[in-house]
Amino acid sequence: MITIQGKSVFGGVSIGKLMFYKRNEKVIKREHISDADAEWKRFEAAKGQAVDQLKELYEKALEDVGEANAMIFEIHQMMLEDLDYLESIENIIRSQEVNAEYAVATTADNFAQMFASMDDAYMQGRAADVKDVSERVLDILCGVSAGVKEMTEPCIIAADDLAPSETVQLDKSKVLGFATMYGSANSHTAILARTMNIPAVIGLGETLSSQYDGKMAVIDGFTGILYVDPDEETLARMQEKRAKDLEQKELLNQLKGKENVTRSGQKINVYANIGNVSDLGAVLKNDAGGIGLFRSEFLYLENSTFPTEEQQFAVYKQVAESMAGKKVIIRTLDIGADKQVDYFNLDKEENPALGYRAIRICLTRPEIFKTQLRALYRAAVYGNLSIMFPMIISVSEVKKIKEIIAQVQAELKAEGIPYKEDVELGVMIETPAAVMISRELAKEVDFFSVGTNDLTQYTLAIDRQNQKLDTFYDPHHPAVLAMIKMAADNAHAEGKWIGICGELGADLELTEEFLKMGLDELSVSPALVLPLRKRIRECE
The missing domain is CATH 1.10.274.10 (PtsI, HPr-binding domain)
Known part of the structure; x- marks a missing residue:
């Protein structure tokens, strides 16, 4: 038995064969031929x-x-x-x-x-x-394989790390868990594991070797340990641990249909974060009150060219209809930084997290932005759809967005295409700049949603993808919490609501703190909706 210590990003126990994600390994040489x-x-x-x-x-x-x-x-x-x-x-x-x-x-x-x-x-x-x-x-x-696309049986995916464009290709119904050599708690592998409600361990290092491909393994998502070729005693212990975990989850299921209300009567909305139509089942199964973050960039990551207006409209309409009147907040395209798409032809940047990304791409390439907005305004007819914009740093950006929306609405009207006029608009609070001008921003929009992953990164000046800095990366830092509190106070001062859609929203150690701040909504991975509801109901 080989025991490898890593870092847990989602609890639970997973037992199955290891399958290493294989990337293309081919060298194209120029060779002379005679025939x-x-x-x-x-x-x-x-x-x-x-x-x-x-x-x-x-x-x-x-x-x-x-x-x-x-x-x-x-x-x-x-x-x-x-x-x-x-x-x-x-x-x-x-x-x-x-x-x-x-x-x-x-x-x-x-x-x-x-x-x-x-x-x-x-x-x-x-x-x-x-x-x-x-x-x-x-x-x-x-004669080479193009990566793990066809999985014959459920297995634990092992890799050095996985890019967003690689995770979208996996047959998610057959993924039992993730084990990666590198990556951080905020990597897309980690976020995907939390969305899918499956155990994941990262940072296993070079000890995790492709020589273990096909071997039986166990992920203990509670301790961050990967066991390769577990002995009988370890396997029995892990099977018992998994059974207890499933029993605990069954107890949580009894909270379905209950309100997210504290013992003293304070209510808060609990929504779910998703990246795909295929995640809708998990939202409904876990009894989320709505969708607080639909990551629309996964439509772009899954495509090999720009998704058309019709493609996007079909997806947004399906999400709006499926949620049957519950709130659905769709974030506009957030490409750039760690989410790269070849066909955007983005230049390589020294500091991509501080670079050409998200709303900056949309405002400088309005043809892409307009296509998405047309699809969103058309889909809004079919449900309770809201739109939010990422990486905002100024009021002028919001005003420019509104100008483009007005153009889109005028075009749809002229073409006789049905659309909803009064769609709720919000901005993501992800930068210290947005926090400092949040009172002015609140006058322009209907709501705020705090993206705590980026807000922590920019407040602490720490690259959240750099695992060497994990010991310095402190999402509980007083400065981060003060930023959230300031944004909440300014939103409420202008009569607007505020939520959190970043990973911090699921941090049960901070739930009581967020309730004290008066946050109106917390949006988390579908699997974390019921544990969060349980925590809220225990709070005074």
Whole structure:
């Protein structure tokens, strides 16, 4: 038995086989070939296999996410049949007498560069598509796997760390838990684990090796320990611990339908944070009062090009309808920093957390922002939908947002498309600047939602993704709590409500403190709704 100590990010016990997340490991070399006809046939065979894979993906996506979201796989099939693309590959193979891998990689680079340099946003989006389909063909030609996408049985996912674009590809119904070598408590792997209500351990270091792939393992999410090849005694102890944990969760289920009210009668709304339509079941199952944060950027992370207005409208409408009149707060696009999307073609930055991200992208690339706002205002007709804007630092930004909203509403009206006019608007309080001007901001909007992950990062000047700084990162820091208190006082002074949608909202040690501050809402991962309700009901 191998025992590896890490850091727990979500409690519980998980027992199953380890599966290491495999990334592409292929080196494309230029090689001279003597038979161009044979090499071209080799490419055609790989292309045919890629088309078959895309057809299967289309059928699967059709069932999982609907026709609008599945269309991308049809587009990719069409790209593989594009004459210009095919002629370029054939020409390189025959004229330069080189291998198919080199010809595909060169064509992909040339076409991606050509699309990326165009002024049209749609055509720029094709750059990521041509790379994606070419990577699929190269995987087949090189005989490598493209990462854990097909999981034959439920397993514990092991990796160095996982990017948001990688976590969205996983078959979440088969993920028993996460074990990563690196990462912080605020990494996307950690947030995903909390959303999915599954145990996760991070920071296991180099001891977690791919040589353990396929071995039986146990995650103890309470102590942060990973056991590989556990002995019988450890396995029995962990099975008993898991049974007790499930029993505890069953007791929490008895709180469903109860109010979030303290012993002294103070009420507070408890909502859920989600990133996908597939999380809706967890929201309803855990009896959340609404959705306090829908991370719309996952629509962009899951796509290989900009999601269309219709794609977004279908998702927002489904969320609004499913919540049947309960509040649904959708955060506009929050790309940048640690959430990178290839087709946005963002430059590499020295300090991405302080860089071109979130509302800054939306206000400087209004065509992207307008598409999202049109979808949101149309979907608002079907439920109780509110919109909030991330990374706000000035009143002028809010006024600019309102100008763009007015343009969007005028366009929808002129086109005769139904939309809701009086949608509740809010801003996220994530920067010290927003806290300091919160009284002025409160005059412009209907509500505040405190993003404590970023607020802590910016207040303490600590990169929350840097695990070397974990000992310095203190979300309970008096300065952070003072910031939240100031924002709450200023919101209430202007008659507006305020909530928390960051990870701190689920910190049961601070629940009583937040109640004293008079916070109106706490939004947490669906799995934490009932534990938070229990804590609220115990408070005086």
